[in-house]
Amino acid sequence: MGELARxxxxxKRCKRLCFTIPHLTxxxxxxxxxxxxxxxxxxxxxNRWMDLxxxxxxxxxxxxxxxxxxxxxxxEEFYVGKLLSQAAGSEVExxxxxxxxxxxxxFELPVSVLKCEPLTILMLILTNQGIVRFPSLSxxxxxxxxxxxxxxxxxxxxxxxxxxxxxxx
Numbered sequence: 001m002g003e004l005a006r007x008x009x010x011x012k013r014c015k016r017l018c019f020t021i022p023h024l025t026x027x028x029x030x031x032x033x034x035x036x037x038x039x040x041x042x043x044x045x046x047n048r049w050m051d052l053x054x055x056x057x058x059x060x061x062x063x064x065x066x067x068x069x070x071x072x073x074x075x076e077e078f079y080v081g082k083l084l085s086q087a088a089g090s091e092v093e094x095x096x097x098x099x100x101x102x103x104x105x106x107f108e109l110p111v112s113v114l115k116c117e118p119l120t121i122l123m124l125i126l127t128n129q130g131i132v133r134f135p136s137l138s139x140x141x142x143x144x145x146x147x148x149x150x151x152x153x154x155x156x157x158x159x160x161x162x163x164x165x166x167x168x169x
Contacts, residue, residue, distance in 0.1 A: 019053050027066040043079040050086035060090040068100040081110050088116035096123040101130035111135040123149040130154065
C-alpha cells in the first residue's frame, strides 16, 4: 500500500490510474508490529482511498482482505468493517476474507456485504477457531451468491438454522 500511495503522488494520471485497479489485496499480516499512530494513518488512508473510488463509481471485481487482529488495536475492527462496507458500495463481485481473530472475540460481517447484489463469491477463512457473527436474517441475503465458502468458521447456531431453511425450500 505504501508503494501505491507514493505512485499516486507522481501525477494526476497516476492518481487516476490507482483508482481504476479492479483487483485489490489488503494485507496487514506482513508488517507487524507497527506503532499505533502509523496504523491509524494507514487505516485512514485506506478508508479515504476507498471513499474516493466509491464516489467516482469505480467498481471492484475482486477484493482479498488478509487481516490479523492478533495484537492489534481495538479500533481496527471498525476500520475493517468500514473497508468491507466500502467494497460492497463499489459493487465487489468476489470477496475473499482471511482473518486471524482474537481468541476472545467474534468477527462480524457487515450487513452491506451480505446485501451486495453483484457479490457472487464470498470466501471467509478464519484462524484461531474464530467465531463469525452474521447479521440477523442474514441467510435471506445470500440469494445472489453462487458460491459461499466458509473455512475454519464457527457461525452462530441461528445462522446455520436460517441458512438451511432458506436453501432447502
